Amino acid sequence: MEIMICHTSMQPIYEQIVEQIKTQVLHGTLKGGEALPSVRSLAGELKISALTVKKAYDCLEQEGMIVTVHGKGSFIAEGNLALLEETWKKEVENALSMAVEKGRDYGMTDEELRELFEIIMEEP
Amino acid sequence: MEIMICHTSMQPIYEQIVEQIKTQVLHGTLKGGEALPSVRSLAGELKISALTVKKAYDCLEQEGMIVTVHGKGSFIAEGNLALLEETWKKEVENALSMAVEKGRDYGMTDEELRELFEIIMEEP
């Protein structure tokens, strides 16, 4: 499994791990039933504390994304893909919504906001 | 001056104050040269520590938004409106950009993103 973490990011490391695993499940890189690396091996690989990895796995388990079996390891949960899509979509919607609100707060007209949006869509 | 703070927000109180004052300057509610409430009086009004208000004022001064004169008080700086607008616009652009990136990361097509954007624009 490929995880990239950034120590200088404002985002906590454990959240970076959570997001990347979620993204990989969404993309199908990780599939239901598949085993995740052990807490200690991933911690060793990323050169971070095992507690940090543990916290990430705990978050994922709490959300029902993974299942941890004592003494065997952690595995991607089966069949939650629809749910995951839903929450992810909600997140995108929220992010977009807050950006629009910020723009309106600043005084931008709908015209200007749409223009800016199109520029961003066509750019990268 | 009207400031509303939320003690349960994840955003630090001092940042909430900073943002709201910036917004009011941008909206023209606060104009150049105008006096801000004293650290102590605003703290009393909001029922928070004076140090928290001071930290907010320190941030604003550091950004050149306000000028503080020892023994007299703090005042909105003159003529930085254009600069403020620029930085604010950049913030909106960034927020929008990150939302779009998040959507693409999730696998949304440009079509779907545009659709979602339009729904948000017409909603509130």
Add this chain to the structure above:
Amino acid sequence: MEIMICHTSMQPIYEQIVEQIKTQVLHGTLKGGEALPSVRSLAGELKISALTVKKAYDCLEQEGMIVTVHGKGSFIAEGNLALLEETWKKEVENALSMAVEKGRDYGMTDEELRELFEIIMEEP
């Protein structure tokens, strides 16, 4: 008497007044026995608090630069010119000394310091 004050300077207003009066005595613009404007008239002229002017006059009196006669006003003290020169010279020496120390702290060689000094001497 001509006094110019700067409200945005880091230097307290009362000190600005003290320094300018000292300078004028040194330059001979103000002579021994000459009357200073009353606290309230100078305060009115400069549009500052009378307490601030009072504090400046108090400092000057404490240093023996002026003499205040109750009910009559404040006057430049006689014959202190030599003393004033001495203290002023000391101040210049201190300022120069601290600048040199700062330069050495930074790691400048005597060579470099002398060079910089000459550039400054020939500049303005």
Add this chain to the structure above:
Amino acid sequence: MEIMICHTSMQPIYEQIVEQIKTQVLHGTLKGGEALPSVRSLAGELKISALTVKKAYDCLEQEGMIVTVHGKGSFIAEGNLALLEETWKKEVENALSMAVEKGRDYGMTDEELRELFEIIMEEP
């Protein structure tokens, strides 16, 4: 790390800390990437409040001198040495410039100023 503070100085304690850390970086005593003592440990060592140390670290971070990582500590930033040297040099120049101006204000001739400068250079 060696920090000496003076409680009776007019200079705020947090500024004393800022200056001394800057000086040590400039001298190479502290190198890029090196860890600073934790806020609490330095506070304990110097017998001052942790908030005072934190304010010093905040100033340094704001200037880009150090990088603070949540939950890990503060570290000397890499590669800003050239920038630091430049600003430091400017400070020396300013200090020297103001000393010269003060001397001229007092009426010293260039001759006298040069003489005084040489005495100071050869003294300590």
Add this chain to the structure above:
DNA sequence: GTGGTCTAGACCACT
């Protein structure tokens, strides 16, 4: 009255 600094605690999140 004002801001500038400092203290000695506290709670939280991150590692």
Add this chain to the structure above:
DNA sequence: GTGGTCTAGACCACC
């Protein structure tokens, strides 16, 4: 363990 934030006091200098 670490830093980030906040509190409720205090003293000082300046206006």
